[in-house]
Amino acid sequence: MNVNELETPSILIDLDIMSRNIAAMQERCDALGLAFRPHIKTHKIPAIARLQLAAGAAGIACQKVSEAEIFAADGFDDIQIPYNIIGEKKTARLMDLAIYNRISVSADSQTTVDGLSAAAKKAGVPLRVLVELESDQHRAGAPVARAVALAEAIAGDENLHFAGLLIYPSDASIRPTLLEAIALIDEKGIGIDVISGGGTGAALHAHEVPELTELRVGTYVFNDWTTVKRGWNTLENCAMTVMTTVVSRPTEDRAILDSGSKTLSGDSYEGEYGYIIEYPDARIYRLNEEHGYVDLSACANRPKVGEIVHVIPVHTCVVTNLHERLYGVRGGEIEVEWPVAARGKVW
Amino acid sequence: MNVNELETPSILIDLDIMSRNIAAMQERCDALGLAFRPHIKTHKIPAIARLQLAAGAAGIACQKVSEAEIFAADGFDDIQIPYNIIGEKKTARLMDLAIYNRISVSADSQTTVDGLSAAAKKAGVPLRVLVELESDQHRAGAPVARAVALAEAIAGDENLHFAGLLIYPSDASIRPTLLEAIALIDEKGIGIDVISGGGTGAALHAHEVPELTELRVGTYVFNDWTTVKRGWNTLENCAMTVMTTVVSRPTEDRAILDSGSKTLSGDSYEGEYGYIIEYPDARIYRLNEEHGYVDLSACANRPKVGEIVHVIPVHTCVVTNLHERLYGVRGGEIEVEWPVAARGKVW
Numbered sequence: 001m002n003v004n005e006l007e008t009p010s011i012l013i014d015l016d017i018m019s020r021n022i023a024a025m026q027e028r029c030d031a032l033g034l035a036f037r038p039h040i041k042t043h044k045i046p047a048i049a050r051l052q053l054a055a056g057a058a059g060i061a062c063q064k065v066s067e068a069e070i071f072a073a074d075g076f077d078d079i080q081i082p083y084n085i086i087g088e089k090k091t092a093r094l095m096d097l098a099i100y101n102r103i104s105v106s107a108d109s110q111t112t113v114d115g116l117s118a119a120a121k122k123a124g125v126p127l128r129v130l131v132e133l134e135s136d137q138h139r140a141g142a143p144v145a146r147a148v149a150l151a152e153a154i155a156g157d158e159n160l161h162f163a164g165l166l167i168y169p170s171d172a173s174i175r176p177t178l179l180e181a182i183a184l185i186d187e188k189g190i191g192i193d194v195i196s197g198g199g200t201g202a203a204l205h206a207h208e209v210p211e212l213t214e215l216r217v218g219t220y221v222f223n224d225w226t227t228v229k230r231g232w233n234t235l236e237n238c239a240m241t242v243m244t245t246v247v248s249r250p251t252e253d254r255a256i257l258d259s260g261s262k263t264l265s266g267d268s269y270e271g272e273y274g275y276i277i278e279y280p281d282a283r284i285y286r287l288n289e290e291h292g293y294v295d296l297s298a299c300a301n302r303p304k305v306g307e308i309v310h311v312i313p314v315h316t317c318v319v320t321n322l323h324e325r326l327y328g329v330r331g332g333e334i335e336v337e338w339p340v341a342a343r344g345k346v347w
Numbered sequence: 348m349n350v351n352e353l354e355t356p357s358i359l360i361d362l363d364i365m366s367r368n369i370a371a372m373q374e375r376c377d378a379l380g381l382a383f384r385p386h387i388k389t390h391k392i393p394a395i396a397r398l399q400l401a402a403g404a405a406g407i408a409c410q411k412v413s414e415a416e417i418f419a420a421d422g423f424d425d426i427q428i429p430y431n432i433i434g435e436k437k438t439a440r441l442m443d444l445a446i447y448n449r450i451s452v453s454a455d456s457q458t459t460v461d462g463l464s465a466a467a468k469k470a471g472v473p474l475r476v477l478v479e480l481e482s483d484q485h486r487a488g489a490p491v492a493r494a495v496a497l498a499e500a501i502a503g504d505e506n507l508h509f510a511g512l513l514i515y516p517s518d519a520s521i522r523p524t525l526l527e528a529i530a531l532i533d534e535k536g537i538g539i540d541v542i543s544g545g546g547t548g549a550a551l552h553a554h555e556v557p558e559l560t561e562l563r564v565g566t567y568v569f570n571d572w573t574t575v576k577r578g579w580n581t582l583e584n585c586a587m588t589v590m591t592t593v594v595s596r597p598t599e600d601r602a603i604l605d606s607g608s609k610t611l612s613g614d615s616y617e618g619e620y621g622y623i624i625e626y627p628d629a630r631i632y633r634l635n636e637e638h639g640y641v642d643l644s645a646c647a648n649r650p651k652v653g654e655i656v657h658v659i660p661v662h663t664c665v666v667t668n669l670h671e672r673l674y675g676v677r678g679g680e681i682e683v684e685w686p687v688a689a690r691g692k693v694w
Contacts, residue, residue: 002422005692007436008438008694009693009694032387041636042690063636064637065635069381070454083594083637084594084595084652086594086605086652087354087355087592087653089352089354090354090590108595108597109596110652111652111653112594112595112652113412117652121659130658134597136617138431138597138601138640139597139598139603139638139640140594140595140597140603141595141636142597143597143598172516186389217423218535229467245433245434245461247430247431247460247487248431248456248486248487248488249435249453249485250454250455250488250489250490251490253404256486256487258433259693261612261613261614261665262665262668262691262693263693265613266608266612266613266614266665267608267613270639271586288486289388289410289664289665289668290410290411290430290486292485293485293486303431304458305456305458305459306433306458306462310376317636318609318613318636321609321636321669322669322691322693323691323693324691343691344670344671344690344691345608346356346668346669346670347354347611
């Protein structure tokens with residue numbers, strides 16, 4: 001089917017660009033001697049993760065047990081969930097996966113460790129647990145002293161296996177903290193299998209943290225307006241576009257797209273909600289759920305009502321999560337239609 | 348099933364509050380002599396729309412043809428789509444609905460009108476078209492002169508029926524424009540069946556625009572943090588809560604929830620992403636996809652890791668769209684589990 005036969009809005013993936021992105025990141029990790037663990041949050045599609053594995057990835061990362069369940073059911077057997085998995089039902093589901101697959105999770109508190117230990121004991125198989133170190137992101141993660149205590153607790157727990165340290169993002173700013181934690185854990189005679197870093201931007205700085213053994217990266221597979229604006233990649237390597245129709249031209253300077261926050265997501269970068277390829281001087285300055293507001297005042301040429309344009313979104317991962325399917329396109333033809341299998345999995 | 352047996356995050360709807368909200372808005376419209384047309388975007392669930400009809404609603408509003416298809420298949424036969432429907436495939440689908448149901452749409456350009464006319468001609472049934480007037484929202488909608496010309500074009504088109512004027516939002520600020528348009532259309536001897544207003548906030552001001560004949564309102568059914576902050580309703584009438592777990596306490600002042608933008612949406616109100624019922628002094632100040640960042644510095648009591656809390660979201664409609672199901676709860680028991688039937692319908 002030709003791409004022009006699709007209704008709008010539709011989410012298109014340029015297959016050539018995607019292949020190039022998959023190969024480039026794998027080459028970068030290979031050159032650094034890093035195991036590569038693509039984060040599936042960006043595409044949520046097993047068929048794409050399979051391409052990443054075929055290129056050389058060591059396993060995958062998911063953010064929720066429900067995502068891991070979908071990928072495990074599709075044959076993926078090395079899955080890391082870099083998250084505190086809490087609650088008896090969730091840890092039981094996690095252990096159902098861990099019986100047949102190589103599963104690892106992260107923890108940043110004794111409460112999380114206790115819950116994982118109880119679930120692993122009940123399941124009768126050990127669980128691999130990494131300790132997350134707090135970074136400049138100031139999100140989750142334990143400060144060094146607590147991280148070391150957790151490493152000790154996990155290593156000493158017969159139901160758990162201490163699998164190493166996890167950081168996000170993993171640029172040079174965290175290295176002093178990381179080295180301190182490694183030294184203290186070493187002192188206790190505890191082995192560290194994995195030092196797992198992450199972040200599409202951090203991939204460029206992975207060589208500055210030579211202690212890393214693996215890298216978790218998601219967005220690189222498609223790239224987006226944020227990766228371009230941050231200088232992590234270029235427009236030519238943006239594989240995802242949102243095909244959208246101009247449905248209104250209320251004034252000379254304003255256009256309305258049939259893509260609002262339900263399609264492009266509410267994520268913005270410096271007040272913009274995407275980049276219109278055909279009208280680079282246009283500015284998507286506001287979104288309602290079904291309306292994208294475009295300022296055309298800087299445009300020499302301006303779109304007509306009914307015209308179809310293509311938007312590079314600000315953040316690919318959240319766009320994927322909003323849609324039932326993505327369309328893989330080459331040379332204007334739709335080669336593949338992927339259901340977004342792990343869309344909206346919040347458990 | 349008791350609500351505590353659910354995993355987190357889960358989206359709970361307090362059935363008593365929802366019933367109260369449905370009754371209150373219907374009473375308000377009845378008192379004003381307004382036909383009430385609930386917008387289904389807030390819940391996207393036919394069973395809830397049926398409760399709204401049972402309370403006295405005249406029909407429903409959807410924002411996309413694909414949403415209307417789902418509701419029509421479920422027996423709803425009076426559906427308004429207040430949007431420019433553009434593109435041959437979409438207008439053909441629209442007309443498939445219009446053959447068997449009372450469908451109306453809006454238009455703000457001649458291009459939209461031409462496309463609707465061609466599709467209606469092909470289908471052999473007339474289509475009801477309202478003209479959208481531009482409001483202070485500065486979104487879609489035609490200025491007065493164009494609106495009048497469109498009314499004339501529609502009234503003179505044998506394939507279309509001019510159904511009236513549509514405005515959003517419909518508070519007093521638009522009344523001078525509306526009166527001007529009405530007078531000019533009257534002058535041409537064109538009848539105006541419907542003057543359709545909309546907006547949960549505008550419902551409070553409907554009496555200030557006595558020309559209105561119907562009201563489209565969505566959010567009132569659940570209410571949210573935005574409706575509370577804007578003074579449109581109170582916390583006691585917020586029916587939707589997000590049941591979420593504290594998964595990390597990295598520092599004394601910070602908690603991390605297992606609800607990020609994939610659960611709460613990225614919509615914020617004055618820099619906050621929701622209101623935690625159990626910790627009213629806590630502030631959800633940032634979201635990543637799977638992480639909600641909470642500032643506890645103003646809290647006398649603080650939650651522990653593993654604790655379950657309930658968040659009133661900033662914007663209910665976009666939360667609904669992110670989830671596979673909503674749970675209807677009364678007295679701590681789950682009375683009903685609704686699949687979100689029209690979730691993610693962007694066509």
